[in-house]
Amino acid sequence: MKDIRVGLIGFGTIGKGVVKNIISNGGLIAQQTGIRLEIARIADIDLQRERDVSVDPSILTTDAEEVIHDDSIDIVVELIGGINPAREYVLTALRNGKHVVTANKALISKCGVEIFETARESGADVLYEASVAGCIPVIKSLRESLVANKVLSLDGIVNGTCNYILTRMQKDQMSFSSALEEAKAKGYAEADPSFDINGTDSAQKLAILASLASNSWVDVDRVYVEGIAHITQKDIAYAAELGYVLKLLAIAKFGSDWVQARVHPALLRRNHPLADVWDVHNAIYLVGDYAGEMMFYGQGAGEKPTASAVVSDIVDISRNIKSAARKRISSLPETASTKRLIPMNQIRGRYYLRFTVIDKPGVLAQITTVLGENGISISAVTQKERHLESAVAVIVMTHAAKEESIRAALKTIDSLDVVKDETLMIRIEESE
Amino acid sequence: MKDIRVGLIGFGTIGKGVVKNIISNGGLIAQQTGIRLEIARIADIDLQRERDVSVDPSILTTDAEEVIHDDSIDIVVELIGGINPAREYVLTALRNGKHVVTANKALISKCGVEIFETARESGADVLYEASVAGCIPVIKSLRESLVANKVLSLDGIVNGTCNYILTRMQKDQMSFSSALEEAKAKGYAEADPSFDINGTDSAQKLAILASLASNSWVDVDRVYVEGIAHITQKDIAYAAELGYVLKLLAIAKFGSDWVQARVHPALLRRNHPLADVWDVHNAIYLVGDYAGEMMFYGQGAGEKPTASAVVSDIVDISRNIKSAARKRISSLPETASTKRLIPMNQIRGRYYLRFTVIDKPGVLAQITTVLGENGISISAVTQKERHLESAVAVIVMTHAAKEESIRAALKTIDSLDVVKDETLMIRIEESE
Numbered sequence: 055m056k057d058i059r060v061g062l063i064g065f066g067t068i069g070k071g072v073v074k075n076i077i078s079n080g081g082l083i084a085q086q087t088g089i090r091l092e093i094a095r096i097a098d099i100d101l102q103r104e105r106d107v108s109v110d111p112s113i114l115t116t117d118a119e120e121v122i123h124d125d126s127i128d129i130v131v132e133l134i135g136g137i138n139p140a141r142e143y144v145l146t147a148l149r150n151g152k153h154v155v156t157a158n159k160a161l162i163s164k165c166g167v168e169i170f171e172t173a174r175e176s177g178a179d180v181l182y183e184a185s186v187a188g189c190i191p192v193i194k195s196l197r198e199s200l201v202a203n204k205v206l207s208l209d210g211i212v213n214g215t216c217n218y219i220l221t222r223m224q225k226d227q228m229s230f231s232s233a234l235e236e237a238k239a240k241g242y243a244e245a246d247p248s249f250d251i252n253g254t255d256s257a258q259k260l261a262i263l264a265s266l267a268s269n270s271w272v273d274v275d276r277v278y279v280e281g282i283a284h285i286t287q288k289d290i291a292y293a294a295e296l297g298y299v300l301k302l303l304a305i306a307k308f309g310s311d312w313v314q315a316r317v318h319p320a321l322l323r324r325n326h327p328l329a330d331v332w333d334v335h336n337a338i339y340l341v342g343d344y345a346g347e348m349m350f351y352g353q354g355a356g357e358k359p360t361a362s363a364v365v366s367d368i369v370d371i372s373r374n375i376k377s378a379a380r381k382r383i384s385s386l387p388e389t390a391s392t393k394r395l396i397p398m399n400q401i402r403g404r405y406y407l408r409f410t411v412i413d414k415p416g417v418l419a420q421i422t423t424v425l426g427e428n429g430i431s432i433s434a435v436t437q438k439e440r441h442l443e444s445a446v447a448v449i450v451m452t453h454a455a456k457e458e459s460i461r462a463a464l465k466t467i468d469s470l471d472v473v474k475d476e477t478l479m480i481r482i483e484e485s486e
Numbered sequence: 487m488k489d490i491r492v493g494l495i496g497f498g499t500i501g502k503g504v505v506k507n508i509i510s511n512g513g514l515i516a517q518q519t520g521i522r523l524e525i526a527r528i529a530d531i532d533l534q535r536e537r538d539v540s541v542d543p544s545i546l547t548t549d550a551e552e553v554i555h556d557d558s559i560d561i562v563v564e565l566i567g568g569i570n571p572a573r574e575y576v577l578t579a580l581r582n583g584k585h586v587v588t589a590n591k592a593l594i595s596k597c598g599v600e601i602f603e604t605a606r607e608s609g610a611d612v613l614y615e616a617s618v619a620g621c622i623p624v625i626k627s628l629r630e631s632l633v634a635n636k637v638l639s640l641d642g643i644v645n646g647t648c649n650y651i652l653t654r655m656q657k658d659q660m661s662f663s664s665a666l667e668e669a670k671a672k673g674y675a676e677a678d679p680s681f682d683i684n685g686t687d688s689a690q691k692l693a694i695l696a697s698l699a700s701n702s703w704v705d706v707d708r709v710y711v712e713g714i715a716h717i718t719q720k721d722i723a724y725a726a727e728l729g730y731v732l733k734l735l736a737i738a739k740f741g742s743d744w745v746q747a748r749v750h751p752a753l754l755r756r757n758h759p760l761a762d763v764w765d766v767h768n769a770i771y772l773v774g775d776y777a778g779e780m781m782f783y784g785q786g787a788g789e790k791p792t793a794s795a796v797v798s799d800i801v802d803i804s805r806n807i808k809s810a811a812r813k814r815i816s817s818l819p820e821t822a823s824t825k826r827l828i829p830m831n832q833i834r835g836r837y838y839l840r841f842t843v844i845d846k847p848g849v850l851a852q853i854t855t856v857l858g859e860n861g862i863s864i865s866a867v868t869q870k871e872r873h874l875e876s877a878v879a880v881i882v883m884t885h886a887a888k889e890e891s892i893r894a895a896l897k898t899i900d901s902l903d904v905v906k907d908e909t910l911m912i913r914i915e916e917s918e
Contacts, residue, residue, distance in 0.1 A: 071776075075634050075776055078775075079634050079635065079636060079775070079776070082636060082701070083633060083634060085701060085823070086633055086701055087633065087815075087816075088816070183631070189631075189774075189776070189777040189778070189780070190780065191623070191627050191630075191631035194626075194627075194630065194631055195623050195626075195627075198623075198626065198798060198801075198802060199615070199621075199623035199626055199795075199798050200794070200798065201515060201518055201519065201797075201798050201801045202507050202511050202515060202793070202794050202797035202798050202801065203511065203794055204511060204514060269514070269517060269518055327762075327783060330759075330762055335779075342621075342794065343510075343511070343790075344503075344507055344511070344621070344790040344791065344793055344794035344797075345621040345784060345785065345790070345791050345794040346621070346784065346785045346788075346790065346791055347767075347783075347784060347785065348621070348622065348782075348783060348784035348785075349781070349782075349783035349784065350780075350781075350782060350783075351759060351779075351780060351781035351782075351783070352777060352778065352779060352780035352781065353777065353778045353779065353780075356778075358775075358776040358777070358778065359776065359777050359778055361634070361776055362632070362634050362635055362774065362776035362777040363631075365633070365634035365776075366630060366631050366632070366633050366634050369630075369633045369634065370630060373814050373815060374809075374811065374814070376814075377806075377811040377812055377813060377814040378810065378811065378812070379806065379809040379810065379811030379814060380809055380810070381809060382805050382806070382808075382809040382811060382814075383519075383805060384519075384520070391517070
């Protein structure tokens with residue numbers, strides 16, 4: 055039996071989950087692996103808070119430095135989130151020869167290169183399965199199970215808050231704001247949900263997945279991001295009539311020397327594997343050149359699922375320690391490559407367009423003329439019953455067109471006198 | 487860069503796929519891992535067959551012994567299937583200090599203990615991801631990503647042939663025999679499809695998954711097995727009317743000291759994550775005490791997906807060789823445990839029963855009386871229009887009951903004069 059000493063930084067929801075998991079399933083882990091995990095030290099700025107798990111008070115500290123400088127600790131688990139001071143703790147722990155497990159998507163997507171280089175120099179492991187999609191083993195699968203594949207595309211529902219809101223808007227005809235309020239009341243959305251709603255959280259996760267899938271570094275700040283706050287329940291209903299489901303997707307596509315990476319609301323046909331992922335569930339659908347279509351589905355957040363992922367990373371590193379494996383899987387590709395990020399306006403796809411126009415003859419002709427002048431052909435048109443005092447909604451589904459053509463056409467159309475409001479555009483994502 | 491020499495035994499569909507994968511994606515693998523894979527030797531009894539991949543003729547041999555006794559080979563890949571001579575090749579390769587990758591479900595489910603013990607003695611790795619559900623990384627996930635979980639249940643669609651036939655029966659109202667003929671014509675079923683149709687293939691895969699999920703050894707010969715040949719298109723249509731989808735499921739449930747393991751047709755509610763898995767796709771739905779619900783979905787067979795899994799196993803072992811890790815993950819739990827296999831007649835569940843009866847007053851009363859006498863309560867009854875000359879179908883959905891009560895009731899009912907044909911029973915599988 056090999057004893058492994060673990061130090062936690064952050065004793066909030068996930069930290070508690072990790073402690074509970076090791077208490078309740080540590081015996082099972084030992085039976086499976088021959089490894090006995092011991093929580094040696096826990097740092098948190100607030101030690102007074104009520105927690106529904108009891109630990110020996112002598113291992114608690116308010117000073118994270120006591121964890122990262124404790125010579126007896128093998129693995130430091132960073133669970134405080136955000137860039138600072140998490141970055142400094144992780145880097146110092148690595149320089150002190152410790153391995154690191156983190157659930158911190160902001161940190162890995164922003165400072166991954168620096169952290170992985172530091173780990174490489176010290177021969178340490180850095181694992182971060184819980185940073186994307188909770189307990190769904192998509193990071194491990196990309197690094198290991200799909201190692202023999204060129205990943206061609208990846209579409210993820212990786213934000214449970216948005217998926218819950220869109221589920222309530224679609225299944226129960228709720229408005230965006232009521233659905234958001236309900237999500238907050240149920241604890242599915244934070245008091246300030248901006249980073250979920252505006253797509254930032256999904257973009258951080260996508261940057262991590264797209265980097266792994268492409269063996270290059272995808273800069274989170276260059277991922278195209280659009281949130282869901284502008285989507286109305288009406289658009290979801292119109293799309294449903296046409297056989298589509300609306301999701302906030304994290305999308306990446308890959309070529310030999312290029313990457314696409316974008317987060318935006320997207321319409322999926324009802325038979326797409328992701329179309330039936332509802333509520334707070336997460337899922338990642340991907341296509342490999344050998345594996346073909348795959349989907350991973352599960353809980354993307356919460357105390358227990360996240361703890362499941364964190365502890366599996368702790369065990370993974372412990373197995374390396376026990377078997378004396380050094381640098382078994384490098385955090386960065388052995389040979390770094392750079393890939394061109396395709397700008398959003400160069401991307402081709404199909405579009406849902408909702409025009410808000412005056413209800414009089416010739417209006418549709420004006421709109422379709424502009425679309426035609428921009429080389430955009432139409433696959434379906436529906437004019438809706440009047441829903442505003444003086445305007446009607448016209449829904450146009452296009453054939454494949456370039457984003458820059460769509461944007462140019464909408465700029466012209468939105469300046470027409472007959473158009474009463476900014477046109478709403480939603481991209482359509484096709485399965486392979 | 488670390489060179490790893492691989493020897494293949496079996497140069498059929500999967501063997502070809504492995505060779506093609508290493509030719510086309512070997513560079514990518516080297517870039518990610520620092521490992522260069524080389525196919526050093528290939529044995530097959532038939533070297534004359536046309537193959538759409540070219541290899542250096544000097545590495546080909548008809549004698550598998552030349553592979554397993556070649557001192558330069560690090561990893562032997564067994565792709566011939568069946569127990570003999572695969573068992574002897576694998577055991578000898580392990581005794582010769584080689585690591586082994588196999589896609590052989592029959593071998594692992596039947597001779598796993600012997601093989602893993604031999605591997606343990608020689609310090610070698612044996613990996614077998616491709617033996618269950620093609621490229622879906624369910625074995626790796628159970629051994630690694632779910633290591634911190636007590637797995638509570640597992641439901642798998644792990645036979646693409648049966649899933650294809652049931653899809654055609656359900657979506658296109660085909661008969662079982664026409665659907666089977668079509669599956670053969672499309673190459674989804676073998677010339678002799680008995681092992682797929684009668685559930686044997688699924689049982690072998692379930693024995694492997696249930697063993698991993700329970701950290702005990704589930705004897706494949708004790709898995710309850712029922713195939714799909716007795717299911718009629720009518721039953722599928724009746725079940726659909728009631729909101730159910732029919733699948734051939736591999737089901738395991740787990741307690742602290744017991745295991746259930748069974749393969750049989752089962753009805754799922756339409757919102758069950760497995761209900762939308764169609765055609766030749768495979769999927770495994772499982773529930774962990776920390777992870778909660780998860781599903782893994784993908785291609786369960788075929789040259790390329792299977793090659794993807796085999797090569798990922800080769801890379802996994804190569805990473806151990808490169809990092810000098812010995813016995814990093816043992817094939818058997820460190821501490822073996824034995825668990826009680828619950829006999830089929832002790833299992834409780836809900837049932838779909840189709841009675842074929844004379845169309846006259848009092849018949850339903852006779853049937854329901856027998857059900858009541860056996861403690862079985864009814865949740866729904868439908869009498870169908872006459873479809874045989876002198877008989878009608880009565881569909882009964884039960885509340886939860888013990889299998890032995892159902893069997894006793896059906897024995898009595900099927901001996902009644904008013905019952906014209908053996909009653910058809912299909913189990914209902916509820917999601918968590």
